[in-house]
Amino acid sequence: MMSTNSRRKRCDIPATTMVGFLGGGRMAQAMARGIISSGLLQPAQIWASDPNPPNHKLIQSLGVTTTSKNEEVVKNTQVIIIAVKPNVVKSLLKEVSPFITKDKLIVSIAAGVRISTIEELLPPESRVIRVMPNTPALVQAGASVLASGSAVLKGDNDLVAELLSGIGISEEGSEANLDAVTGVSGSGPAYAFAAIEALSDGGVKMGLPRALSTKLAAQTLLGAAKMVLETGKHPGQLKDEVCSPGGTTIHAMHALEKAGFRAALIDAVEAAAKHSQFLGKLS
Structure with missing residues (x-):
């Protein structure tokens, strides 16, 4: 069973906590921006390393300390976020493993890389948490699920959940659930974008200007999502409340059912x- 950080007691992050990103790409930038803008950490509490000049420049613009050396990030921080492509995680971990001590908390957002793989490449009893975020983190509306490794300490999950609160909501679950999480929330934004595009096309077909049609479609999905989250009602119930007898919406729903929506x-x-x-299996 998963637990949401919306019901979690707030974890006060000490002013001495230092967070480091190994990799400064879009997700690292989103997380750093959200953590800073929410007031969870000051820019001076964040380090980041990335050899890519554009990424380096963008994350540096947030006011964080940047370096080209992964070793420096590990040495100067307590929470280390692995934010590189999955195919380079193994080489990265081999590089930094000599500097990982028991006071370091390792958080991986690398898709598909198992906790066991990370633990095998780090010193014994390394504290590892794996997180599956999604791209709406870029606008602080992300949905993340975290799973714990075998050596995490009391309070580690709360600390990571608090950091994730800067980019949206988070839930706790077992690692066995993360593949399903990938299918729902990890890849889900693409399904929503396709739905918005299709709704917009429908509006254009029926005579709406493109910009207006897209704006209405996007706001409609946003509003519907907020109703699900804020009312606590089942989506089916909310759908039924829109479908008046003999009305336009029930006719539309019939068309969607025939199309296998x-x-x-x-x-x-x-x-x-x-x-x-x-x-x-490949990681």
Whole structure:
């Protein structure tokens, strides 16, 4: 069973806590920006390393300390976030492993890389938490799920959840659930973007200007999502409340059912989850 950070007691992050990003790409930038803008940490409490000049420049613009050396980030921080592409995680961990001590908390956001793989490449009893975030973290509206390794200490999950609160919501779950999480929230933004585009196309077909149609479509999905989250009602109940007898919406729902709309989304989640399982076997 998963627990949400919306019900979690707030974890006060000490002013002495230093967070480091190994990798300064879009997700690292989103996390750093969210953590800073929410007031969880000051820029001076964050380090980042990235050999890519554009990434280096962008994350440096947030006021954090940057370096080209991963070793420096590890030595100067207590929470170390692995934010590189999955295919370079192993080489990165081999590089920094000599500097990982028991006072370091390792947080991986690398898709598909198992906790066991990370633990095998680090010193015994290394504290490891794996997080599956998603791209709406870029606008502080992310949905993340975290899973704990075998040696985490009391309070480690709360600390990571508090950091994640700067980019959206987070839940706790077992690592076995993360492939399904990938199918729902990890890949889910793409399904939503496709739905917005299709709704916009429909509006244009029926005579709306493109900009207006896209704006209405996007706001409609945003509003519907907020209703699910804030009312606590089942999506099916909310759908029924829109479908008045003999009205336009029930006719539209019939068209969606004939087109296999819901089955297509279920198939999409299954396909993404299965591919995540496949990638995990390769890591």
